[in-house]
Amino acid sequence: MSSFVADRGMVNAQTVRAAAPMPDILPTASARGGLIGFCRRNPTIAFGGLLLLIMLCIAVFAPLLWTKDPTALAPALRTREPGARWWFGTDMLGRDVYSRVLYGARVSLLVGFSVAVLASAAGLFIGLVSGFIRSVDAVVMRIMDGMMSIPPILLAIALMALTRGSVQNVIIAITIAEIPRVSRLVRGVVLSLREQPYVEAAIASGTRTPRIIIRHILPNTLAPLTVQATYICAAAMITEAILSFIGAGTPPTIPSWGNIMAEGRALWQVKPYIVFFPAIFLSVTVLAVNLLGDGLRDALDPRMAKRL
C-alpha cells in the first residue's frame, strides 16, 4: 500500500516537472475566456483578490457603513460588550470599536500598498543599476548585505525611534527596511538575463545600455517583482501593526489596527474583544494579500513556484 502511494507520488512529481514550463496563465484550448474562466483556472488569485477587494471597499466606504466618529469619546459608555448597539463593543474611552476597526483598514491598506510600490520602485532601480554596472555593484551590494543583516522590524523600530510618529514616517521606515531584499531579487534576475543569447545579441549589435535595460531586461523583471511586491505588502501591514502595537508606529490619535490592539492590551483579560476584532481584520487582510501573491507566483513565475 505504502509503496503504491509512494509510486503515485513519484509520478505526480514527474508530471509536475514536465508541465512546469507551460505557465497556467496562457489560455489553453479547453480553458474558457473571460473573468469566470480566469477565476476557474486561478482559484487562489480569485479568492485572495475577492477578500482584498472587500477590505478595500470597507476602507473606502467606511463612513457609509453605519459607523460613528471613530475618535468620539463617551466615557459614560466605556467597555460595553458587543451587542446590537455597539456591534464590536466599546473601548475603555467609550469609542465604538466597530467604527475604529473599519477606519483602521484605511491605515493598514495605505501602508501596505505604499510600501509595496515604493520599495519595488527603489529596489528595481538599485537592482537594475547594480546588475549592469560592475563598479556600483560591489559597493551597493555590500551596503545591502549589511542592511539585510539587521532584522527588518528592528531596523524599522530604530528609524521610528528617531522620527515623530506619523503614517508617512511609518511608510518610509518600513520601505527602507524592505529595499535590500527587492534589490537583491532584481539584481539576481538581471545577472541571469545578461547571459541570455538575446541580450548578448543586443549588446553585440551595438544597442546602448539604457535601451537594453528598458527593452530587454525590465520587462522580464516585472513578473517576479509583482509577486515580491504582494509579499512586501503583506509584510508591511504586519510590521505597521507591530510598530503601532509597541508604541513606535502611527500616533495614538489615528485608529489603526495596531493602535486599537495596543489600547486594548491593558484590558484584554477581561475585555478580549477589543483586541480580537482588529486582530481578525488584520489576519484576514494579510491572508488575502498572501493568497493573491501565491496565486500570482504560480501563474506568472512557474520556476519560482517549483522552488517554494
Place this chain on the structure above:
Amino acid sequence: MWAYVLRRVLATIPVMAVVALFVFSLLYIAPGDPAAIIAGDQATPQDVERIRASLGLDRPYLVRFGAWLWDIVRGDLGTSIFTNLPVSHMIRQRIEPTLSLMVLTLILAVSIAVPMGVVAAWRQGTFIDRLVMGFAVLGFSVPVFVVGYLLAYIFALELDWFPVQGYTPIARGFGPWLNNLVLPAIALGGVYIALIARITRATMLEVLSQDYIRTARAKGAGQGNILFLHALKNAAVPIVTVIGIGIALLIGGAVVTESVFAIPGLGRLTVDAILRRDYPVIQGVVLLFSFIYVLVNLVIDLAYTLFDPRIRY
C-alpha cells in the same frame, strides 16, 4: 578547509562594519533634529543641548564614528539616556529570557516543521499536503501577537493549563521555566514553522524525483529509510539555510511576543526604550541582534560540509 574558514570569518568583518556604520548613521539620516525628538515636547533648550552632547551630535561625524566604533570593539555600547546605566549592563540583565525563548522556539519549530514538510512532499497533492500548505499560508498571515493572545486566551485564561504571563529563570528549575515559555514559543514559532515547512516540502519534492531515489526504491529500501536517510539528507542544505535566514523573523517576533506575555527580556527593553526615546539602548539592541544574526549564518555556512560532503573548500 581552515583557509576557507578564516576567509569566511574575515568576510563577515566588512558586513558588520556596514551594519555598525548604518546603525550609527541613522542619527544623521533621520529627518529633523534627533536630539529634539529624543528630548520630547516638554524639553527645555538646555535638555536638548545636554542630549545633543551625550549623543555626541555636537562633534564632527567621522570623529564621533571613530570613537563610537572603538568603544563598541571594547564592548562599550554607550550609556542609557534614561537610566544612566551602561547599555551593555542593561542588555546583560535582560538577555536570558530572550535567548531562552528563541532557542526553545528554534528547537520546537524545527522539530515540527521538518517532518511536516517531509510528509507533505511524500503525500504530494493529497489532503495532508493541502493541510500543511494551508497551515503554512495561515502561519505567514496571522501576526505573532494575534496568535499569542489567542493561545493565551484559550490555554491560559479558559483552560488554565499554562501561566498567562511572566517568566521564571531557568536557575529556578527546568519545569517552571518551560511552563512559562511554551505558549510564547508556539506563538513566536508560527511564521518560522510555516517558512521551514514550505522550503522542506519544496526541496524534498525536487530530491524525491531524482534517479537515486528510484534506485533506492528499486533495491527495496523502506519508506522511512528513503524519506529521512536518502532524501532529507540531500535536501538539508537549502533547509538549513532557510532556518538561518529565518532567525531574523524570530528576532523581530521576540520583541512583540515579550510584550504580549510580559517576559522581561531584550524585546521588553526595546519597547520601554522606544517609549522613553532612549536611543542608545535601541542602538545597542539592534547592533547585538544583527551581530548574532550574522554569526549564526556564518556558522551555518561553515556547517554545510557536515550535511553535504561534496561541498569542499
